[in-house]
Amino acid sequence: MKGAPGGALEGLVVGSYCHDVLLRGGRVVGETLGGAAAFVSNVLDAASPREAEPANFVVVSKVGADFAYASAPAPARHPPLLCAAAPTTSFHAQFSDAAASAHAPDRELRRVRACDPIYPADLPDRRFAYGLAVGVAGEVLPETLERMIRLCRAVLVDAQALIRAFDGDGAVRHVALEETPYARLLPRVAFLKASSEEAPYVGVETARRRCCVIVTEGRDGCRLYWDGGESRVAAFPAVQVDPTGAGDSFLAGFAAGLLWGLSATDAALLGNFFGAAAVSHVGVPTFHPKMLQVVRSILEEKAMKCSTPYINGITFTFERSNMHDELHTSLQEAAMFMSEKQDIDPAKSNGDIC
Ligand SMILES: Nc1ncnc2c1ncn2[C@@H]1O[C@H](COP(=O)(O)OP(=O)(O)OP(=O)(O)O)[C@@H](O)[C@H]1O
Ligand SMILES: O[C@H]1[C@H](O)[C@@H](O)[C@H](O)[C@@H](O)[C@H]1O
Numbered sequence: 464m465k466g467a468p469g470g471a472l473e474g475l476v477v478g479s480y481c482h483d484v485l486l487r488g489g490r491v492v493g494e495t496l497g498g499a500a501a502f503v504s505n506v507l508d509a510a511s512p513r514e515a516e517p518a519n520f521v522v523v524s525k526v527g528a529d530f531a532y533a534s535a536p537a538p539a540r541h542p543p544l545l546c547a548a549a550p551t552t553s554f555h556a557q558f559s560d561a562a563a564s565a566h567a568p569d570r571e572l573r574r575v576r577a578c579d580p581i582y583p584a585d586l587p588d589r590r591f592a593y594g595l596a597v598g599v600a601g602e603v604l605p606e607t608l609e610r611m612i613r614l615c616r617a618v619l620v621d622a623q624a625l626i627r628a629f630d631g632d633g634a635v636r637h638v639a640l641e642e643t644p645y646a647r648l649l650p651r652v653a654f655l656k657a658s659s660e661e662a663p664y665v666g667v668e669t670a671r672r673r674c675c676v677i678v679t680e681g682r683d684g685c686r687l688y689w690d691g692g693e694s695r696v697a698a699f700p701a702v703q704v705d706p707t708g709a710g711d712s713f714l715a716g717f718a719a720g721l722l723w724g725l726s727a728t729d730a731a732l733l734g735n736f737f738g739a740a741a742v743s744h745v746g747v748p749t750f751h752p753k754m755l756q757v758v759r760s761i762l763e764e765k766a767m768k769c770s771t772p773y774i775n776g777i778t779f780t781f782e783r784s785n786m787h788d789e790l791h792t793s794l795q796e797a798a799m800f801m802s803e804k805q806d807i808d809p810a811k812s813n814g815d816i817c
Contacts, residue, residue: 472512472722474520475615476503477586477607478597478624479578480543481552482531483707483746487559493705495746496532497554499597499621500524502711504537505747506737509755510719512766523585525578525602526551537747544585550576552600555633556707569681569706574600574633583610591615595718597711598624605644612651617721617779621714622657626664637664649673653779654727656714675727675781677734679713681706684735687728689781696731696783697791699798701739705746712741712748723762726780729787733762736794743802754800761793 483497500522507520522541527550532538553576558569580602594615596603603624612618625645626637637660640646649655650673657665662678670676671688679685684698716737720730736758740748765786 472519472592474507474718475586475591475594475611476500476507476520476522476524476541476597477581477594477603477611478503478599478621479524479552479581479602480526480530480532480538481554481599484553484555485705485707485745486555486557492558493745495707496535496538497599497707497746498524498552499599499623499708499711499714500541500543501532501535501537501747502708502741503595503597503715504541506712506715507719508537508540509750510716510733510737510758512719512723512762521587521591523581523587525549525581525585527578535747536749546579549578552576552578552602554599572635574629574635578602580604581607583607586610586614589614592617593718593722594618595714596620596624597714599627601627601629605648608645608648612648617653618651619654619656619714619718620652621710622655622661622665623710626661637661640665641669654717656710656717658710675779677717677731679710679738681709685713685731687731687781689727692781694728694781694783696728696735698735699739699795699801701743701798702802703742704744706742708741708747709738713738721779723766725765726782726784728781728783729790732787732791732794736798739798740801751800754797757797757800758794761790761797765790
C-alpha cells in the first residue's frame with residue numbers, strides 16, 4: 464500500500480452510535496449496539512492497511528447519558544460525544560416472519576428516540592485523507608456534510624444519511640435526494656452508496672453523472688455506476704441471521720479496499736465480503752482472528768500488484784482489474800470463517816433474527 468504524501472491515511476467517520484431493538488411478532492428478540500458508526504468502525508479497525516493502524520480514523524458520533532455500550536469495542540476505541548440532555552438514538556426493527564427476498568425490505572424500522580444532530584463545529588479542525596458520512600437518523604446535517612467535503616480529500620456517503628425522513632410515530636420513509644439540500648453537494652462526493660430499496664430515491668441515472676453510485680443488492684452483491692461505465696460484483700455466500708449493518712459494513716469494507724489501493728470494482732469485493740460477514744452475526748460482529756489474518760495476507764499480496772493509488776479524491780480507477788476473479792476466489796477461502804463466532808445473548812435472542 465502506498466502512503467499518502469506527507470502523512471497517514473487518517474479517516475473521519477461521521478454518524479452516531481445507537482441502540483437497536485430487534486422485534487419479531489411484537490416480541491423483543493435482541494437488543495444490540497447499532498448505528499452505522501459502530502459497524503463502520505468495526506470493519507475499518509479490522510481491515511485497514513497497516514499504514515493506517517492503529518485505528519487511524521476519528522469517529523464523530525453523539526449519544527446520550529443513557530448510552531448502554533460505552534465499553535463495547537468500537538465505542539471504547541472511538542468514543543462518542545456525550546449530549547447531556549438528549550437521549551441516545553434508538554431504533555426498533557420489526558422483522559416479519561415471511562422470508563425476505565433479496566430486494567424487499569427485510570424489516571420495518573422505527574426511530575423511537577433521536578439524539579442531537581452533528582454540527583459542523585463538532586468536526587475536528589484538520590485535514591483527512593477520507594471521510595465517511597454514515598448517519599442513520601438525519602444527524603448528518605447538509606452543512607456538516609459540506610464541511611466534511613472541505614476537510615477530506617475523498618468523501619464516501621451512505622444514502623441513508625441523506626434521504627431518511629421520519630413519520631410522527633418514527634417510521635422511516637425515504638424522500639427523493641434531488642429534493643434535499645444534499646443534492647447540490649453530490650458533484651463533490653466521491654462515492655454514494657444506496658441499497659436497492661433506496662436506489663429509486665437516489666435517482667441512479669442522474670447521480671452517476673455527478674459521482675460514482677454503488678447499489679447494494681443483498682445476497683446478489685452490488686453494482687457500480689459511474690459516468691461512462693458500470694460493473695457488477697458478485698456476493699459471498701452467507702447464512703443470514705441478522706441483516707442489520709450489512710450496508711454499513713459494506714461501505715467500510717469498500718473504503719478499506721480503496722485504502723489498500725484496489726480499483727473501485729475490486730474494492731467492492733471487500734465491501735461484499737464484510738457485508739456478508741455482517742449478516743452472519745447478530746449486531747456488530749466480532750470477526751474470527753483467523754479470517755482477518757487470511758484477508759490481510761490476501762490483500763498484502765494483491766496490494767503489491769496494484770498500480771492504482773490510495774484514496775486521494777482525484778484519481779480513482781473504477782473498472783475491475785485483471786486480478787478481480789482471483790481476489791474473489793481467494794476471499795472465498797477467508798469467508799469460510801465468517802460464521803465461526805456469533806455474539807448472541809441467549810437470554811434475548813433465538814440466534815436467528817430473520
Ligand atoms: N444474505 C446475504 N448473503 C451474502 N451477502 C449479503 C447478504 N445480505 C447482504 N449481503 C452483502 O451486504 C451488502 C449490503 O447488503 P444490503 O444490500 O442488504 O444493504 P442494506 O439494505 O443497506 O443493509 P442494512 O440496511 O441491513 O444495513 C450486499 O451488497 C452484499 O454484499
Ligand atoms: O444499527 C442500524 C444500522 O446502522 C443500519 O444501517 C441502520 O439502517 C439502522 O437505522 C440502525 O439502527
